[in-house]
Amino acid sequence: MSGDHGLLPSWRPGPTRERLLSFLDASGRVPADQRVAVFDNDGTLWCERPIYAQLAFFMDALRSAAADDPRLADRPEYAALLDGDHQAVAALGLGRVALALAELFAGVEPAEFADRCRRFVSGAHHPTLGVPFARTVYQPMLELLAELRARGFATFVVTGGGTEFVRAVSLDLYGVPPEGVVGTLIGYELARRDGRPVLVRTAELQTEANEGPAKIEHIQAFLGRRPILAVGNSAGDWAMLEYASSLPGPSLGVLVDHDDPDREFAYEGAASTFETERTGREMADRHGWLVVSMQRDWAQIFPSG
């Protein structure tokens, strides 16, 4: 392949980069309105260990709220979180704990919630990497997103996390506007404030958790498109990868393998709400997905400077 030296500079030369570039070239044959790429967020576009940024955000809000009102610590979900009692959190169930955290923002308008998310992501430091969460995005993925858009792809984020949390930062982090984010969506209520109609957050979900097969249904419901490229890292992404990569014509599933304990983390991607007995590598072998080794394939993981 010639003339590709400037492309995807953080992707090391080798079979992984070659296959990505081959897909990009082949996608030129696909009608423009079918050039659609979907990316999982946590562990695919940015770091998810040792804690999801969204959970760190809610924990920060919980600590602030508990400082103002110590009675919050009486509630089992909040007590487990404030004590860092992972067993208690697991026993209560992540879904129940997440909804208890959502209650902290019930009655808040979406714009105010988004402002708080943005301030946290740009200001709060990742616990081990020592940079703001906004700097824990993966440089090779930023390059891939830019290259896809340069080739006429529409690029979307399809996350198991909260839709509104990711929407608050997706344009700044990834160049994806709010309407390009599909996730687990909180409910709203219409209210009047100062005589004006406003929406406020509730503490109930309006979609099921956006993991596994739900990702396929939500891609159609919220985007109305079928992807020919899907990128993920956990069992929650497999359904979406199979959906994208089983199309006739150029299509590709990409699985990020977290195998770089020195520069990032080493772990098998799991879905919080989606059980499986297979590993990602087994699924990739079965379906012909491209496995990206962070250690071997990425010359650089995080943005410079």
Next chain:
Amino acid sequence: MSGDHGLLPSWRPGPTRERLLSFLDASGRVPADQRVAVFDNDGTLWCERPIYAQLAFFMDALRSAAADDPRLADRPEYAALLDGDHQAVAALGLGRVALALAELFAGVEPAEFADRCRRFVSGAHHPTLGVPFARTVYQPMLELLAELRARGFATFVVTGGGTEFVRAVSLDLYGVPPEGVVGTLIGYELARRDGRPVLVRTAELQTEANEGPAKIEHIQAFLGRRPILAVGNSAGDWAMLEYASSLPGPSLGVLVDHDDPDREFAYEGAASTFETERTGREMADRHGWLVVSMQRDWAQIFPSG
């Protein structure tokens, strides 16, 4: 106002055009990510009389299906439609009739449904205007959409009609991609065909009808944005117009008045699922919306040639 002679050429000079241009100029002060405009579809972006294009599409599908299987005419909803019995349709309720029509496409994949919609809209002729439905879009609105995008606005279609019907044609007709369309959404089911995961349509809705206050909630759920410009024509749009136009800073609600029986139609815009006792003009007076007279303000209604 100087230097605006090339802008919005199908809008006649006068106070309506002046106010639109003033809003456009003022919107330059709004941060780019808050330049958001939403448009109703039927009666706002294209003609909705004497029949919604979507209903004409479903009627066409029903007649084809009934020709293949005459027993379909035994079903009350289909019989009422095939007989053109408006009273019977009204007695059954438009919601029930619409769901019966949706059954005609249960089990169909979204891409095939979209193909059929596109073929109908570009091929079938409007019953009185004598051109394909695709040519019944309003030229002044195409110019407004283009001018908004030139000024950095994101433009969306927020329709009471079926999301997937409008998504099928929105890019061609309005330059709005599928993810920019919010409507009344059919449900899907995940299935396997030839071993591959596919989605197929069901005959049940997954959202409530996208009219009235539901438009506000769906704008947030599906787009994650708050509009500063909303354009509509019927009672089903008033909530969205108030939502957009009550923001501090530059914002505008626009109501299209169908007052041109010679070139289009003359009627008071109603919502199929949303009752009201006020007229659009009363609401516009109360909230300061801009009323667009098709007869007085539009030099040209449909695209040329």
